Amino acid sequence: MRETLLSVGIDVGTTTSHVVFSRIAIDDLSGGFTVPRIEIVGKEVFYYGKVHFTPLLSPTRIDAGALRELVATEYERAGIRPEDVDTGAVIITGETARKDNADEVLHAMASFAGDFVVATAGPALESVIAARGAGIDELSKQRGIRAANIDVGGGTSNIAVFAGGELESASCLDIGGRLLRVSDRSVAYIAEKLALLAAAEGIDVRVGERADLPKLKRLADAMVRVLEMSVGLVPATDSYFAMLTEPATPPGAIQALSISGGVADLLGQPLGGQDPFPFGDVGLLLAEAIDRSQLFSQVERISPKQTIRATVVGAGMHLTELSGSTIEYDPTVLPLKNLSVVRISEAEQADDEALIAAVQTKLALYAPNVAGSSNTPGPRPGSSPGTGSASMPVNSQPVAISFPGYSNPTFEQVQQLAGALIAATEQLRADGNPLVAVVEEDMAKALGQAIRASLREGFVSIDGVHAKDGDYIDIGKPTAAGVLPVAVKTLVFEKNGEES
Amino acid sequence: MSLEQVPDVTAVSTKDEFHVPNAHNEPGYRAMKQYTVARIGVWRAGPRYNTWSQLHFRADHATAQDAVFTDVPDGYAEENGFMPGQSQCANKEVYLTRPDLGRKLDEESKARFDATLTKSAPVTVVVGDGLSTSALVNIPKILPALKLGLAGYGIELGPIPFVKYCRVGIMDDLGPLIDANVVCLLVGERPGLATGESMSAYMAYRPNRERPESWRTVVSNIHAGGTPPVEAGAHVASLLKRMLDEQLSGVELSL
Numbered sequence: 001m002r003e004t005l006l007s008v009g010i011d012v013g014t015t016t017s018h019v020v021f022s023r024i025a026i027d028d029l030s031g032g033f034t035v036p037r038i039e040i041v042g043k044e045v046f047y048y049g050k051v052h053f054t055p056l057l058s059p060t061r062i063d064a065g066a067l068r069e070l071v072a073t074e075y076e077r078a079g080i081r082p083e084d085v086d087t088g089a090v091i092i093t094g095e096t097a098r099k100d101n102a103d104e105v106l107h108a109m110a111s112f113a114g115d116f117v118v119a120t121a122g123p124a125l126e127s128v129i130a131a132r133g134a135g136i137d138e139l140s141k142q143r144g145i146r147a148a149n150i151d152v153g154g155g156t157s158n159i160a161v162f163a164g165g166e167l168e169s170a171s172c173l174d175i176g177g178r179l180l181r182v183s184d185r186s187v188a189y190i191a192e193k194l195a196l197l198a199a200a201e202g203i204d205v206r207v208g209e210r211a212d213l214p215k216l217k218r219l220a221d222a223m224v225r226v227l228e229m230s231v232g233l234v235p236a237t238d239s240y241f242a243m244l245t246e247p248a249t250p251p252g253a254i255q256a257l258s259i260s261g262g263v264a265d266l267l268g269q270p271l272g273g274q275d276p277f278p279f280g281d282v283g284l285l286l287a288e289a290i291d292r293s294q295l296f297s298q299v300e301r302i303s304p305k306q307t308i309r310a311t312v313v314g315a316g317m318h319l320t321e322l323s324g325s326t327i328e329y330d331p332t333v334l335p336l337k338n339l340s341v342v343r344i345s346e347a348e349q350a351d352d353e354a355l356i357a358a359v360q361t362k363l364a365l366y367a368p369n370v371a372g373s374s375n376t377p378g379p380r381p382g383s384s385p386g387t388g389s390a391s392m393p394v395n396s397q398p399v400a401i402s403f404p405g406y407s408n409p410t411f412e413q414v415q416q417l418a419g420a421l422i423a424a425t426e427q428l429r430a431d432g433n434p435l436v437a438v439v440e441e442d443m444a445k446a447l448g449q450a451i452r453a454s455l456r457e458g459f460v461s462i463d464g465v466h467a468k469d470g471d472y473i474d475i476g477k478p479t480a481a482g483v484l485p486v487a488v489k490t491l492v493f494e495k496n497g498e499e500s
Numbered sequence: 501m502s503l504e505q506v507p508d509v510t511a512v513s514t515k516d517e518f519h520v521p522n523a524h525n526e527p528g529y530r531a532m533k534q535y536t537v538a539r540i541g542v543w544r545a546g547p548r549y550n551t552w553s554q555l556h557f558r559a560d561h562a563t564a565q566d567a568v569f570t571d572v573p574d575g576y577a578e579e580n581g582f583m584p585g586q587s588q589c590a591n592k593e594v595y596l597t598r599p600d601l602g603r604k605l606d607e608e609s610k611a612r613f614d615a616t617l618t619k620s621a622p623v624t625v626v627v628g629d630g631l632s633t634s635a636l637v638n639i640p641k642i643l644p645a646l647k648l649g650l651a652g653y654g655i656e657l658g659p660i661p662f663v664k665y666c667r668v669g670i671m672d673d674l675g676p677l678i679d680a681n682v683v684c685l686l687v688g689e690r691p692g693l694a695t696g697e698s699m700s701a702y703m704a705y706r707p708n709r710e711r712p713e714s715w716r717t718v719v720s721n722i723h724a725g726g727t728p729p730v731e732a733g734a735h736v737a738s739l740l741k742r743m744l745d746e747q748l749s750g751v752e753l754s755l
C-alpha cells in the first residue's frame with residue numbers, strides 16, 4: 001500500500017532563492033485488522049537546487065521572468081515536470097514579500113510549479129516553516145521541552161517556539177545580515193528600521209561614512225540583544241517591539257535553541273584577520289555577535305537539520321500533512337486551495353442556531369477581505385483554482401468550517417452536525433462553493449455520509465486536522481489510499497485568540 | 501467508612517494517572533502517556549505496585565470478567581428490534597468450554613431465521629454477544645451509521661438477527677441458510693485490561709463452512725477509546741459495498 005508523493009518547495013527570500021524536491025512516503029500502519037491508519041512514514045529531500053541570488057528588477061520589484069527561468073532550470077536539472085508534482089509550496093519571504101509585485105509573482109510561480117502547489121506568505125507562517133525545516137518541532141515533541149528556532153536571513157529574523165511539538169508562538173523581526181551593506185570599506189546602505197535601532201542604542205551610523213569595525217560590532221551586538229529578547233532570554237525593551245514586523249509578545253523561558261538561515265552558516269567562524277565584510281554586508285559580524293551572546297550560553301544549543309535551506313525544506317517537506325484515514329468527499333471538487341477557515345467552538349457545534357449564526361457572522365467578516373491585503377495568501381476572488389466556478393460572486397469566498405467534533409459521538413450528534421452545516425452553508429453552496437467540514441476528532445466518514453444523504457455531491461468531510469480562525473487551508477487530490485493531503489497555513493497569532 | 505466515601509479507583513483513566521515522584525519532566529511524561537493506556541508511570545513500593553495501582557489493576561480485571569460472564573438479559577433482542585436466536589450453547593459454561601457449539605445455530609433459531617430473514621439479501625447484518633456482553637453498548641452508535649452508509653450506496657437492510665452465545669464462525673452457518681451475499685457480524689471481543697467494551701465487525705462475501713479464516717475481513721477495536729463506533733459503522737459500510745462490488749473478502753480483498 002506504500003506510496004510516494006513528490007513534493008516541491010520554492011523559497012524566494014530577501015537575498016537568495018532555492019528549490020528543493022522531496023519524496024513523502026505514506027503507508028497504512030494499521031496492520032489490516034482495524035480501520036486504516038494512513039500516515040507519513042518518511043520524508044527525504046532528493047534534490048537540492050543551487051543557492052541563487054533572488055533576481056530583482058529594482059529595489060521594489062522582483063524580476064518575475066528571471067525567477068521563472070531560474071525555477072524552470074531547476075525543474076529541468078532535477079528531471080521533474082510540473083505535472084509530476086503532487087504537493088508542495090512556494091513561499092516569498094523576508095523583505096522580498098514586501099515588493100510591489102510579490103503577490104503576483106507568488107501566484108504565477110505556484111501555478112507554474114504544479115497543480116497542488118500552494119502559495120504562501122506571511123512572516124508568522126515563514127517562521128513556522130523555517131522551524132520545521134530546522135527540525136525544532138520534532139525535537140520539542142521527542143524531548144517534551146519548549147524549544148525555539150530563529151531563522152536569521154538577509155532581511156528578517158523569524159522566530160518560532162514549539163512546546164511538546166505544539167506550535168506556541170511565532171514572530172518576525174527586521175533583523176538580518178544584509179540590512180547594512182558595505183562596499184569599498186564604506187557604508188553603502190542601511191535599512192531604515194536598523195538605523196532607528198542604531199540611533200536608539202546611541203550608535204551613529206551613516207551611509208557614505210567609513211565602515212568602522214568596532215562601531216558595527218556594537219550595532220551587531222544590539223541586533224543580537226533583540227534576538228535574545230525574542231526568545232525570552234532577557235526582558236523585552238522598546239527596541240524589541242520596534243523591530244517586530246507584526247505585534248507579538250515574547251515567549252516564556254525556552255530550554256533549547258537553534259539558529260537557521262543564511263547567517264547560521266557563518267556561525268563559529270572567528271573574525272581573526274580576515275575581511276569582516278566578505279559578502280559586502282554585516283552577516284559575518286551578526287554571526288560573530290550571536291556566537292558571543294547569551295543565546296547559547298543560557299540554553300542548550302541545537303544544530304538545525306537545515307541552515308540556509310531551512311525555509312525551503314520546511315515549505316517543501318513539512319507543510320503537507322494527511323487527513324484522517326476514514327473520511328468522505330466528492331472528489332470532483334478537489335483540489336481546493338486557500339480556503340479561509342471559519343472556526344466553530346465546542347459550544348457552537350452542539351447547537352444548530354449557534355452554529356449557523358457563527359458561520360454567518362464570520363462569512364460576513366471575511367467578505368470585505370476578499371479584495372486581499374498584501375498579507376493574504378489567497379488568490380484573487382474568482383480565480384480560485386479547484387472550485388471550477390468562473391462565475392463565483394465576489395462576496396462568496398470558499399471557506400472551510402472547522403470544529404472540534406466529539407471523541408465518541410452518538411449517531412444523533414452526527415446527524416445534528418450534518419444538518420446544521422448544510423443549513424449554514426446554503427448561500428455558499430448556492431454560489432457554487434462546496435461544503436468543507438474539517439473536524440479534529442475521528443468522525444468525518446460518518447459525518448460525510450450523513451451530509452451525502454442530503455447533498456449527494458459538492459462536499460468534503462475530513463478529520464484529524466486542527467485549523468483555527470485566520471488560518472488558510474489547502475486540500476489536495478486524493479492519494480491512491482484515498483486520504484487527502486492537507487496544508488494548514490497559520491498567518492495570525494493572537495495570545496488569547498483561540499476559543500476554549 | 502460508608503460506601504460513598506470509598507473512592508472509585510477507575511474514575512481516572514490510566515492515561516491520566518501519574519505517580520512518579522520528582523519526575524524530571526512531568527508534563528512531557530504525561531503527554532507521552534496520552535498515547536497509551538499501558539500502566540507506565542505508576543511507580544512502586546519495593547518490587548510491588550502501590551496500593552492504588554494494584555486496586556486499579558484488579559478493578560480493570562474485574563471489568564473484563566464481568567464482560568465475559570454477564571449474560572445478555574432476556575428480551576434484549578426483542579427490545580432492540582432484532583430477531584432473537586441462540587447458538588447450540590445452552591449456557592455460558594458450555595459457551596466458554598465448547599467453541600465449536602458457539603459456531604452453530606440451534607434448531608429453533610435456524611427455523612426462525614429461515615422463516616423471517618430476507619433471503620439472498622445483498623448485505624445481512626448480525627449482532628452477537630461474543631466474549632463481551634458489555635460491548636453491546638456500541639450497537640446504538642454503530643448500527644444507525646452503518647445503515648445510513650449502506651443506504652447511501654442504495655443498499656437496504658432487512659431484519660437483523662441477534663445470536664446469544666455467539667462465536668465468529670456463526671456467520672458460516674447462517675450465510676448458506678439464507679443465501680446471504682455479504683454477512684457482517686458485530687460481536688463483542690475478548691476483553692483485555694484496557695476496556696471491556698471492545699467490539700469487532702467480521703465481514704465475509706458468501707461465507708460458508710468451506711471458507712478459510714482468511715476469507716474474513718475484520719475491523720476490530722471499536723469502542724469509545726478506540727475507533728469511535730459511529731465512524732466504524734461508516735467505514736464498515738464502505739467495506740461491505742466493496743465486497744459486494746468485487747465479490748471478494750478477507751486477504752483477497754486488497755484494502
